[in-house]
């Protein structure tokens with residue numbers, strides 16, 4: 001039986017899920033510690049990551065803010081109570097601690113932050129013993145859990161970015177080879193977004209609204225390394241005809257002619273996978289490509305990316321051959337609010353990303369089971385590829 005979603009989890013299930021999530025977070029943190037990256041000074045200052053020590057403190061700070069400090073929003077001035085840490089807000093509020101400050105903040109050592117994490121988690125679990133089992137009462141708990149899941153995946157991305165070996169429980173979830181194929185969908189009207197009364201929802205999923213999707217054809221699987229390598233071999237990165245204006249601008253600022261982490265060897269392409277250089281497996285989906293690369297491949301192949309409506313239509317209508325959830329997938333849809341959007345209590349989640357980010361759909365091998373949902377909207381800047389992301393193509 002599959003693990004139930006966190007969105008409908010009861011108080012009892014949430015208490016257990018916090019234990020699982022925290023043990024996962026600490027396992028990831030210990031991987032960084034093993035490589036010397038538990039000290040911020042030793043972590044390269046890359047734009048798309050934060051020092052793991054900061055992530056650890058921030059995860060607990062967020063749960064403390066919403067569950068224990070009774071904050072009505074992610075702004076700590078909305079909290080009713082102070083943090084257990086004297087400088088909790090200064091260190092771990094992402095608005096107070098700018099990206100570069102996360103290396104400078106003089107954060108407490110790992111041992112102290114682990115104690116803080118444990119203290120917050122135990123108090124959260126104590127509170128769960130006395131809370132009602134309704135969506136409103138469980139909202140802050142579910143939000144804090146989802147936030148830890150999202151940061152857990154970010155930490156797994158950071159393992160890849162820093163070349164740290166993956167812990168065994170994630171390594172086991174490697175991606176089996178795929179068979180290629182296409183599925184024809186008849187199209188129709190889809191209720192895009194989350195319906196009311198379905199448990200926890202993120203603000204950007206609110207609310208379900210009818211969207212007409214014309215008939216379309218979609219790949220049953222993601223574009224494979226072998227397919228993408230043909231594009232590379234055909235001079236895909238040298239031919240401006242395949243690239244959008246923004247894609248060409250990105251390409252000119254890079255020195256790349258293949259996906260992130262690919263290098264040529266005498267026996268073929270190698271890729272970097274959690275610190276190891278391994279032969280590119282032609283059958284696996286291509287990963288770590290940005291939106292521009294995905295779009296350029298589509299132009300070259302005479303295909304296009306699916307819209308998020310098509311993606312949700314395909315996945316919610318179900319088809320035995322349709323496979324998703326191994327890597328996030330680029331769509332052709334810019335990240336925008338649904339009609340009637342109202343910002344949720346986590347103010348920094350969706351609103352700052354609208355209009356600049358692109359919708360990602362699906363999940364990845366590093367996404368916890370409880371987090372997977374066909375209506376979940378991921379989002380990322382078009383030039384980012386450090387996430388576990390790939391794409392599939394479509395045609396009319």
Ligand SMILES: [Fe+2]
Pocket residue numbers: 058062147151
């Ligand atoms: Fe966060």
